[in-house]
Amino acid sequence: MSTRLRIALGQLNLMVGALESNVDRMLAAAVHARDKLSADLIVFPELAITGYPPEDLLLRPGFYTRAARALERMAESTQGIDVVVGHPWQQDGNHYNAASLLRDGKRVTTYFKMLLPNYGVFDEKRYFDSGQDPCVIEVKGLHLGLTICEDIWESAPVTKSVQAGARLILNLNASPFHIGKMQERERVVRDHVARHRVPLAYVNLVGGQDELVFDGGSFVMDASGEIVSRSESYGEQTSVIDVATDQSSTTIAGDIAPALSSDASIYQAVVLGVRDYVTKNGFPGVVLGLSGGVDSALTLAMAVDALGAQAVEAVMMPSRYTSSMSVEDAQSLAAALGVTSRTISIEPMYQAFLEALKPEFAGLPQDATEENIQARVRGIILMAISNKTGKMVLTTGNKSEMAVGYATLYGDMAGGFAAIKDLSKTMVYRLAAYRNALSPVIPERIITRPPSAELAENQKDQDTLPPYDILDPVLEAYIERDLCAQDIIDQGFPAEIVEKVVAMVDRNEYKRRQAAPGVRITKRAFGRDRRYPITSAFGKKNA
Numbered sequence: 435m436s437t438r439l440r441i442a443l444g445q446l447n448l449m450v451g452a453l454e455s456n457v458d459r460m461l462a463a464a465v466h467a468r469d470k471l472s473a474d475l476i477v478f479p480e481l482a483i484t485g486y487p488p489e490d491l492l493l494r495p496g497f498y499t500r501a502a503r504a505l506e507r508m509a510e511s512t513q514g515i516d517v518v519v520g521h522p523w524q525q526d527g528n529h530y531n532a533a534s535l536l537r538d539g540k541r542v543t544t545y546f547k548m549l550l551p552n553y554g555v556f557d558e559k560r561y562f563d564s565g566q567d568p569c570v571i572e573v574k575g576l577h578l579g580l581t582i583c584e585d586i587w588e589s590a591p592v593t594k595s596v597q598a599g600a601r602l603i604l605n606l607n608a609s610p611f612h613i614g615k616m617q618e619r620e621r622v623v624r625d626h627v628a629r630h631r632v633p634l635a636y637v638n639l640v641g642g643q644d645e646l647v648f649d650g651g652s653f654v655m656d657a658s659g660e661i662v663s664r665s666e667s668y669g670e671q672t673s674v675i676d677v678a679t680d681q682s683s684t685t686i687a688g689d690i691a692p693a694l695s696s697d698a699s700i701y702q703a704v705v706l707g708v709r710d711y712v713t714k715n716g717f718p719g720v721v722l723g724l725s726g727g728v729d730s731a732l733t734l735a736m737a738v739d740a741l742g743a744q745a746v747e748a749v750m751m752p753s754r755y756t757s758s759m760s761v762e763d764a765q766s767l768a769a770a771l772g773v774t775s776r777t778i779s780i781e782p783m784y785q786a787f788l789e790a791l792k793p794e795f796a797g798l799p800q801d802a803t804e805e806n807i808q809a810r811v812r813g814i815i816l817m818a819i820s821n822k823t824g825k826m827v828l829t830t831g832n833k834s835e836m837a838v839g840y841a842t843l844y845g846d847m848a849g850g851f852a853a854i855k856d857l858s859k860t861m862v863y864r865l866a867a868y869r870n871a872l873s874p875v876i877p878e879r880i881i882t883r884p885p886s887a888e889l890a891e892n893q894k895d896q897d898t899l900p901p902y903d904i905l906d907p908v909l910e911a912y913i914e915r916d917l918c919a920q921d922i923i924d925q926g927f928p929a930e931i932v933e934k935v936v937a938m939v940d941r942n943e944y945k946r947r948q949a950a951p952g953v954r955i956t957k958r959a960f961g962r963d964r965r966y967p968i969t970s971a972f973g974k975k976n977a
Contacts, residue, residue: 437575439677442467442476445652445665446672447641449714450485453504457483460519461511463672468515471674475516475573477604479639480583481531483508483521486608486639487646492561498524509536516573520582520606528563533580533606535571545569547582548591555610555646555954555962558584568594576601576679583607586636587622589629596630601684602677603634611649611703612957613696616667619651624659631657633677633686640670642710645954645961647703656686663688668702697868700861700955701736704853707953708828709740711851717826719745721819723812723846724768724775726750726760727885730830731767731876732866733853737828743772747825750777751812753784755891763877770875780811787811809845817848826850829950834859836949836960837909838935839942840899847949855952856959858909859885859902900931908935914958919973936973943968 444463448456460478467473480486483504484497491497505521516537523532523544531547546565550558568591569580579595579602586592586605595603603626609619623634633656640650654663654675663686665671675688694702712720720737724730737746748768752761761777768775787807788795795803816827827849831841833856841847854862866881884896899905908927911917912935919936923929946960947968958964 436678436680439475439574439576440471440473440674441635441677442471442473442672442674443635443637443652443654443663443665444476444478444482444672445638445640445650445670446478446482447670447710448479448482448485448639449641450488450643451491452485453483453500456485457504457508460517461508464512464515464517467672467674471672473515473674475518475578476672477518477606477635477637478520479637480520480533480606480608481522482519482606482639486643486648487556488522492522492529498522498529505534505541509534509541510539512536513538518571518580518604518606520608522562529561530565531558531562531582532565533569533582535580543569543571545580545582547585548594549584549588551584551587554957556584568598568600570595570598570600576677579603581605583609586626586634589626592626592630592632592634596632601632601679602686603632605634605636607637607652608639608648610646610954611699613700613955615649616651616693616699620653620655620661623653623655627655627657627659633657633662633684635663635675638665640668640706642707642714642953644711645707645951645959647707647710647953649699649703649706654686654688657684661690662686664690664693666691667694667699668706697864700857701865701868703955704736704857704865704953705740708736708851708853711951712741712745712826715826717824717850719747719823719825720828720851721747721749721816721823721825722828722830722849723816724748724750724764725830726756726762726764726880728862728866728876728880729832729835729854729859731763731880732862732869733828733830734767734771734773735866735869735875736853738771738773743774746771746773747819747823748773748775749816749819750775751780751815752777753780753808755808759879759883763880766877767875767880778815780808780815783811783814784808806842806845809842810848813842813845813848820850828853829855829952831855831949832857832859832862833956833960834899834902834906834909836946837913837942838899838905838938839945841945841949843945843948847945849950852950852952855949856955858906860906861955900935904928904931905935908932909939912936912939913960913964914956916958940966940970940973 534544535542552559579600639648651667652665829849
């Protein structure tokens with residue numbers, strides 16, 4: 435006896451805390467899947483009703499009450515198509531990350547997530563209790579095992595589902611992007627498929643939520659380990675798969691969106707993160723300082739791609755140290771991208787600060803203090819424009835700078851969101867070249883000239899920092915792989931450079947705690963991923 439089933443994968447961009455509108459959007463997708471796509475079942479991502487991650491909203495009892503009401507409304511409105519949806523659930527004094535089957539006005543059954551991630555950006559054990567039992571649902575005679583995200587990163591939940599009779603595994607996800615994440619997901623799913631010879635449908639969330647970006651890319655892998663369906667990345671899509679089973683086999687057919695290159699994926703992740711942070715928080719647009727350097731150039735291009743030129747304002751703030759080349763390149767970039775731009779010299783304000791501080795500075799040599807005053811004057815200008823217009827300040831610092839403290843607290847660090855916060859300087863150059871390959875908007879001179887903060891005469895980044903092709907691998911080893919200084923030296927890096935860089939990273943933890951949130955791109959971004967004490971003697975001599 436054969437069974438045929440059409441399943442829709444509801445890859446949506448949902449918002450944390452917007453329970454009613456999330457339900458409205460899922461109901462609309464369900465109607466579309468039923469009436470236009472002839473689907474029998476639609477599956478939505480993990481915690482779709484509340485958005486992911488709700489964080490400490492889950493500590494409020496009223497949040498569960500509202501989530502239960504939203505689930506009930508969704509169930510009552512479900513007719514003619516089965517729905518599987520993720521949501522939080524409270525029962526017998528316990529709290530669960532759950533998924534329910536809704537059918538013809540009722541909640542039929544509910545599954546509780548077994549494995550709760552508690553590493554990196556995840557801290558689900560803070561909020562949830564673990565489920566113990568598998569849940570296999572039947573839709574048109576086909577038995578489907580429900581799992582949620584982390585459940586497939588170990589063997590037990592899938593094994594239990596298969597042992598309970600599942601012929602296909604449904605996995606609801608809110609899986610955030612980092613470099614190489616898609617390949618990791620496919621490897622994990624392929625291991626399960628090879629072990630059990632059962633296909634798996636991986637339904638992922640899409641959209642930005644504070645530092646996290648959910649990249650979508652929902653996919654289905656058949657029992658032979660082949661990808662037979664893939665949704666597009668970084669966009670909403672309701673795709674369908676046709677499943678046919680008989681006594682011995684299950685075949686699946688669907689459409690496969692092309693996979694993105696690594697650079698394209700990283701670029702689109704930042705664009706989506708910026709777009710959703712700005713729009714979901716209700717800002718009318720962004721304003722940023724445009725220096726003529728590669729960091730602000732890439733940030734401006736990303737902002738325009740995210741929001742449109744009409745929502746982006748660029749401000750050039752030259753000083754006595756700003757080269758004519760920087761001014762020309764900044765003007766060319768702004769014109770190429772079609773953004774509103776203006777020039778406000780910081781020289782009068784800078785001079786006023788120096789005059790006011792002359793008695794305090796008497797007899798003392800010029801140093802980084804004067805450089806930081808310039809950066810802080812620029813921060814005041816940008817924040818004033820932000821206050822007056824409502825536009826959010828988009829900061830332009832990269833991960834290499836943030837790591838070693840090559841940034842000014844309350845100056846160029848001042849702002850609401852840090853687009854390229856998790857991009858190393860070498861990655862910034864790569865993505866600038868990638869963006870120019872799409873359309874040449876960043877002047878080539880910005881990419882090829884030696885980088886400089888232009889806060890002192892003839893200043894270059896390499897006067898203070900090691901060359902970025904050495905600095906960035908050292909930072910990657912220390913920050914993202916947690917290697918100690920000696921381990922990095924043993925890899926062939928100069929001891930003097932490694933020890934200097936490690937000391938700079940440790941010394942500047944206090945700055946990073948005060949930095950704006952930004953898009954997470956790597957496995958170990960500053961912020962949620964990496965939690966080090968500010969006050970610490972570890973690694974210091976005689977400690």
